[in-house]
Structure formats: C-alpha cells, structure tokens
Amino acid sequence: MPLWHLYVPEDAFTDEDMADLANRITDIYSSPEAMENWGFWFPRFYTSVIFNEVKPERFIVGGKPRDKFIQIEVVHIAGGEPDSDRTPNERAAEYTGLTETELMEKYYQVVYPKLKPYIEDRGYEWEMHVENAPAHSWRIDGQVAPFPGSKDWDRWFEDDRASARTYT
Amino acid sequence: MPLWHLYVPEDAFTDEDMADLANRITDIYSSPEAMENWGFWFPRFYTSVIFNEVKPERFIVGGKPRDKFIQIEVVHIAGGEPDSDRTPNERAAEYTGLTETELMEKYYQVVYPKLKPYIEDRGYEWEMHVENAPAHSWRIDGQVAPFPGSKDWDRWFEDDRASARTYT
Amino acid sequence: MPLWHLYVPEDAFTDEDMADLANRITDIYSSPEAMENWGFWFPRFYTSVIFNEVKPERFIVGGKPRDKFIQIEVVHIAGGEPDSDRTPNERAAEYTGLTETELMEKYYQVVYPKLKPYIEDRGYEWEMHVENAPAHSWRIDGQVAPFPGSKDWDRWFEDDRASARTYT
Numbered sequence: 001m002p003l004w005h006l007y008v009p010e011d012a013f014t015d016e017d018m019a020d021l022a023n024r025i026t027d028i029y030s031s032p033e034a035m036e037n038w039g040f041w042f043p044r045f046y047t048s049v050i051f052n053e054v055k056p057e058r059f060i061v062g063g064k065p066r067d068k069f070i071q072i073e074v075v076h077i078a079g080g081e082p083d084s085d086r087t088p089n090e091r092a093a094e095y096t097g098l099t100e101t102e103l104m105e106k107y108y109q110v111v112y113p114k115l116k117p118y119i120e121d122r123g124y125e126w127e128m129h130v131e132n133a134p135a136h137s138w139r140i141d142g143q144v145a146p147f148p149g150s151k152d153w154d155r156w157f158e159d160d161r162a163s164a165r166t167y168t
Numbered sequence: 169m170p171l172w173h174l175y176v177p178e179d180a181f182t183d184e185d186m187a188d189l190a191n192r193i194t195d196i197y198s199s200p201e202a203m204e205n206w207g208f209w210f211p212r213f214y215t216s217v218i219f220n221e222v223k224p225e226r227f228i229v230g231g232k233p234r235d236k237f238i239q240i241e242v243v244h245i246a247g248g249e250p251d252s253d254r255t256p257n258e259r260a261a262e263y264t265g266l267t268e269t270e271l272m273e274k275y276y277q278v279v280y281p282k283l284k285p286y287i288e289d290r291g292y293e294w295e296m297h298v299e300n301a302p303a304h305s306w307r308i309d310g311q312v313a314p315f316p317g318s319k320d321w322d323r324w325f326e327d328d329r330a331s332a333r334t335y336t
Numbered sequence: 337m338p339l340w341h342l343y344v345p346e347d348a349f350t351d352e353d354m355a356d357l358a359n360r361i362t363d364i365y366s367s368p369e370a371m372e373n374w375g376f377w378f379p380r381f382y383t384s385v386i387f388n389e390v391k392p393e394r395f396i397v398g399g400k401p402r403d404k405f406i407q408i409e410v411v412h413i414a415g416g417e418p419d420s421d422r423t424p425n426e427r428a429a430e431y432t433g434l435t436e437t438e439l440m441e442k443y444y445q446v447v448y449p450k451l452k453p454y455i456e457d458r459g460y461e462w463e464m465h466v467e468n469a470p471a472h473s474w475r476i477d478g479q480v481a482p483f484p485g486s487k488d489w490d491r492w493f494e495d496d497r498a499s500a501r502t503y504t
Contacts, residue, residue: 022396044398060190062212230380
C-alpha cells in the first residue's frame with residue numbers, strides 16, 4: 001500500500017512510459033517531496049501500480065465506448081501498524097494541520113502534475129478516487145508493516161523489501 | 169462515479185450487447201426514471217462501466233471453475249461535492265423517505281430488470297455488491313464534481329463532459 | 337462473498353494450481369476448520385476467486401516491474417442479512433472473544449498456510465488486504481443472502497447455489 005489500479009486503453013503506454021509513470025506515482029509517497037508534504041517517506045516498495053488493459057468496446061463511459069479514458073482506483077491503508085495508536089493519516093493531519101478534505105485537496109495538487117504528462121497532455125480524460133482500507137487487514141509477505149522509525153521500518157526501508165519482523 | 173466493474177466470461181457479450189447493457193446501467197442514474205426514483209439525474213458521463221474478461225479456469229466459485237458466472241462490483245461516491253453539507257445519499261433518503269437498507273432494496277428493484285435480459289435470461293449466475301468511497305477523494309479530469317443545480321453542474325450536464333470549474 | 341481478487345503474473349499457475357488454491361481459499365470460510373475458527377461454515381459457492389493475469393511490465397512495485405509479485409485484494413461483506421440484527425463478524429467476535437484486530441491476526445494465521453505452497457514456497461512476494469462492504473448492498477442472483485440456520489440457508493447450503501428466498 002498504497003495500491004494504484006489504472007484501467008487504461010490497450011497500447012496507451014509503452015513499457016518505458018509505465019515504468020516512468022509508476023515512479024512518479026511512487027514519488028508521491030516516497031521522496032523528499034513526500035516528507036515535506038505529508039511528514040513521512042514510505043519505503044518505495046510499499047507502492048504497487050497495476051496497469052490493467054481495457055479494450056475500447058469494454059470501457060464504456062456514459063453509455064459510449066471510449067478509447068481515450070483512464071480510470072484510476074487507489075487504495076490507501078489508513079493506518080500505521082495495528083497495535084499503534086497513531087495512524088499515518090493522523091501523522092499527516094498533525095504535520096499539515098489540515099482537515100481530511102483539505103488533505104485530499106493538497107493530495108490532488110501533488111497528484112495532478114505527476115499524472116499530467118502521461119494523461120491530460122496526451123488527450124486522455126480521466127476519473128480517480130481513493131478508498132481507505134483498515135490497517136489491521138494489511139500484510140506484506142505475511143508480515144504486519146512496522147511503525148515508522150522502528151528498527152524493522154529502517155531495515156525494510158534500506159532493503160526496499162519486507163523481511164521477518166523483530167518487533168524492535 | 170458510479171463505477172461498475174463486471175467480471176464476465178470471455179465472449180459472453182458482443183460489442184453491441186455491452187454498449188446496450190452499459191446504457192441500461194447508465195439509465196439507473198441518468199434518466200427520468202432516476203429522477204423519479206432518487207430525486208436526481210446525473211450527467212451520463214458520470215457512469216463508467218468496465219467489462220473485465222475472465223477465462224473460466226481463472227474464475228472459480230466455490231472451488232469450481234465457472235463459465236456462466238458474472239461478478240459485479242460497484243463503487244458509489246456517497247457524497248455531493250466535498251464543500252457541501254448535503255450528500256446525494258441524503259438527498260435520495262430525503263426524497264424517498266427510506267432508510268439505507270430500504271434504499272438498497274429499492275435500488276435492486278431498479279437494477280434487477282436492467283440486468284435481467286443480459287444476465288439471468290442468458291443463464292448466468294451473478295453476484296453483486298456496492299461499496300461507497302469518500303466524496304472528497306473523487307476527481308474527474310482533476311476537477312471536483314459540482315453540486316447539483318450549480319452553473320458548473322448545468323454546463324457539465326449539457327456538455328456531457330467535465331470542464332474547468334468556475335465555482336458559480 | 338467473500339470475494340478474492342488475485343493479481344498474478346501470466347503463467348504463474350496452471351489450471352490445476354488455480355483450482356486447488358481456490359479450494360484452499362474456500363476452505364478458510366467453508367470447512368470444519370472454519371466452524372472451529374469462526375463459528376460459521378459458509379456455503380462453498382459464497383467464495384469467488386478471480387485470478388487476474390498481469391504482464392510484468394504492467395505490474396510495478398516501488399517503481400520496478402515485477403514478475404514475482406502477487407497482489408491479493410479481498411472483500412468481505414461485514415454482515416448477515418440486512419434485516420437481521422447480528423452480523424457474522426459479531427458472531428465471529430462473540431464466538432472467538434477477540435477484538436477486530438485480534439480477529440485479523442487469527443485470520444492471517446489461517447490464511448498464511450493456505451497460500452504458502454503456491455506463493456511463498458514458489459518465491460513470490462505478496463501483499464494482501466481485506467476491505468469490508470455493506471451487507472445491505474449484497475445480492476446473489478438478485479437474492480438477499482439468508483440468515484445462517486434458516487430454511488433458506490439450509491437449502492442454499494445443500495444445493496451449493498442460490499435459489500428464490502422463501503423467508504422461512
């Protein structure tokens with residue numbers, strides 16, 4: 001998590017486009033900019049981006065098949081580790097001093113320029129929304145994600161992959 | 169939004185079937201019938217319908233591969249525009265005088281005959297559910313959806329596409 | 337429901353692998369073990385498992401295309417039948433005497449060994465989460481799922497398929 005599903009026309013993007021766009025999306029959550037914006041910087045491997053191919057006749061908006069439309073569905077896990085009493089959202093709200101609606105406005109101010117070169121600038125219309133899933137339901141390689149700043153977090157961050165928790 | 173994902177067997181539907189079924193689905197939210205049922209009538213382009221092809225050996229129900237099963241997943245945005253204090257759901261509840269459970273019963277009374285000719289009448293079994301996503305997380309072409317009755321709403325409705333908000 | 341979406345590399349699994357893995361997943365909810373763990377035993381056809389194929393260049397984790405990663409998204413309907421005042425979750429909590437977080441820990445203790453032979457033991461990394469959807473939004477073949485122990489439940493269970501409710 002975060003998990004991004006993009007439903008895109010077949011052949012909309014080259015492999016290089018997709019890798020670059022996925023890196024731009026990952027930067028939203030994992031970069032000096034993320035730290036400045038949200039007060040955190042996730043391990044990069046937390047962000048999964050899946051480009052689902054859709055044929056125009058199978059992608060119908062307002063009753064009309066579309067070949068220039070991209071649907072984006074994002075899932076955020078609205079929490080830190082289940083046994084912690086502070087969530088990343090709470091951290092972000094505390095750090096930014098924003099309400100949840102204001103936080104989403106700021107979020108889209110960050111998201112929009114990341115997507116623009118590959119979506120709007122290429123003439124695609126797009127729709128996007130973000131859902132939240134419960135923190136205690138999340139596992140990576142069967143492990144509970146560690147709390148930011150813990151030794152487990154530091155190791156996952158450096159290795160850029162999950163490993164057995166030590167709970168230190 | 170609304171966003172409909174249908175997971176259907178390959179070759180279940182012709183292109184004409186899919187366009188017609190998507191139009192029937194769009195009518196649930198955008199038609200004189202929608203206005204009568206829910207007290208609103210969305211711009212047609214709000215409704216996205218994606219037909220995801222699944223091979224029988226990849227679609228397993230109760231442990232058995234199925235070639236006559238359709239899974240339907242719907243996302244509704246349970247809100248008007250983030251800065252408004254009344255949601256479409258509240259509008260619908262006020263208009264209909266129903267509880268949320270009663271509202272879903274009425275919803276399926278509308279949905280069922282829309283789907284019947286393409287699903288039940290063709291011998292498909294089907295399962296469906298509806299999830300709600302937070303209103304402040306939703307954007308079309310990067311824009312916040314306007315409040316019903318506003319000038320922005322009227323323009324989006326007439327053009328049947330999003331355009332830059334004027335907030336009038 | 338439950339509904340499992342697995343996003344897997346093309347050719348990760350044979351048809352036999354998928355049928356066996358889906359049966360193992362179904363056992364989580366429908367088996368003597370399920371009864372012992374959660375206090376219920378669903379009809380097997382309640383569990384849908386969809387294996388969505390993803391090409392490596394379309395499955396990007398931390399900005400890097402992956403051919404050994406599996407994303408698992410599960411939807412649970414957090415309720416019994418809409419007109420009942422007790423949910424399966426409440427039943428499970430009552431039966432197990434656990435908090436929701438503890439219930440998820442127990443859940444993954446059951447899930448992990450079911451998935452291990454096909455995922456971890458084959459060198460796949462994996463991420464998983466579970467979302468809950470509202471009970472009153474759920475239909476099978478247009479029918480509201482019956483309350484456990486009712487005549488309708490018993491018939492659905494024996495037939496391993498939905499049929500018109502009698503509400504007895």
